[in-house]
Amino acid sequence: MDKNITADAIIKSEQNAMNAITIDCVIFGFDKGSLEVLLVQHGEGISKGKWGLPGGWIYKKESTDNAAHRLLNELTGLDNIYLEQLKAFGDPDRFPLRRVITIGYYALVKREDYNIKAGFTAADAKWYKIDAIPDLIYDHNEILAYSLKHLQNRVRQAPIGFNLLPEKFTLLQLMHLYEEILGIEMDKSNFRRKILHMKLLVALDEKQQDVSHRAAKLYKFDPEIYNKLTEKGFNFEF
Numbered sequence: 001m002d003k004n005i006t007a008d009a010i011i012k013s014e015q016n017a018m019n020a021i022t023i024d025c026v027i028f029g030f031d032k033g034s035l036e037v038l039l040v041q042h043g044e045g046i047s048k049g050k051w052g053l054p055g056g057w058i059y060k061k062e063s064t065d066n067a068a069h070r071l072l073n074e075l076t077g078l079d080n081i082y083l084e085q086l087k088a089f090g091d092p093d094r095f096p097l098r099r100v101i102t103i104g105y106y107a108l109v110k111r112e113d114y115n116i117k118a119g120f121t122a123a124d125a126k127w128y129k130i131d132a133i134p135d136l137i138y139d140h141n142e143i144l145a146y147s148l149k150h151l152q153n154r155v156r157q158a159p160i161g162f163n164l165l166p167e168k169f170t171l172l173q174l175m176h177l178y179e180e181i182l183g184i185e186m187d188k189s190n191f192r193r194k195i196l197h198m199k200l201l202v203a204l205d206e207k208q209q210d211v212s213h214r215a216a217k218l219y220k221f222d223p224e225i226y227n228k229l230t231e232k233g234f235n236f237e238f
């Protein structure tokens with residue numbers, strides 16, 4: 001085949017190819033029994049003044065994982081977070097100016113462990129309760145909805161709570177964590193029976209202190225079983 005024809009074809013197909021890829025991070029925070037999401041207010045560009053997920057452009061010589069950590073840190077001050085890649089969001093019309101595919105990342109953290117400080121192109125950065133999310137830019141409400149579904153599936157398949165609850169907690173606190181993430185109300189005795197059956201918790205010889213109601217028994221996670229179930233997975237049907 002004629003070399004020039006092949007080169008021409010390559011150039012043409014490259015010109016038609018899309019090369020704009022960005023990152024968007026969904027950071028869920030759990031604090032005092034409520035699930036929240038970290039959002040940033042754009043300080044410049046076509047979305048100035050509007051709220052969205054922390055994210056943006058990837059540098060040419062940067063891995064997508066590094067870009068996710070860098071952008072999150074620059075925009076919100078968050079650092080040292082275990083970010084998991086979710087999926088790519090590639091609707092051709094998701095970004096108004098041209099075709100841009102974005103890669104979603106997500107994490108679930110204990111809110112009080114982190115200080116938030118808006119920076120870079122963000123005018124503000126704030127935690128929003130999951131049931132009070134404003135209208136977000138582009139397809140960010142969809143990305144958030146997908147991430148929440150993913151988190152809800154994840155809590156049915158592996159233990160959660162280790163980095164979200166205090167070291168010693170009551171069964172009710174653990175149940176509220178599940179209720180908040182799954183957005184459902186649970187039956188206390190049913191939850192108690194199922195969770196204790198897993199042998200994931202160690203009952204302590206201690207009760208809550210300084211509470212106005214009847215003090216409840218405290219539990220902690222058995223780290224070995226927690227890790228084993230995290231690796232192996234389970235099916236927690238509520």
Ligand SMILES: O=P(O)(O)OC[C@H]1O[C@@H](O)[C@H](O)[C@@H]1O
Nearest residue numbers: 022024045047055056100102
């Ligand atoms: O920051 P701007 O330029 O508005 O957004 C560009 C891209 O960065 C991402 O967060 C958006 O989802 C979009 O894909």
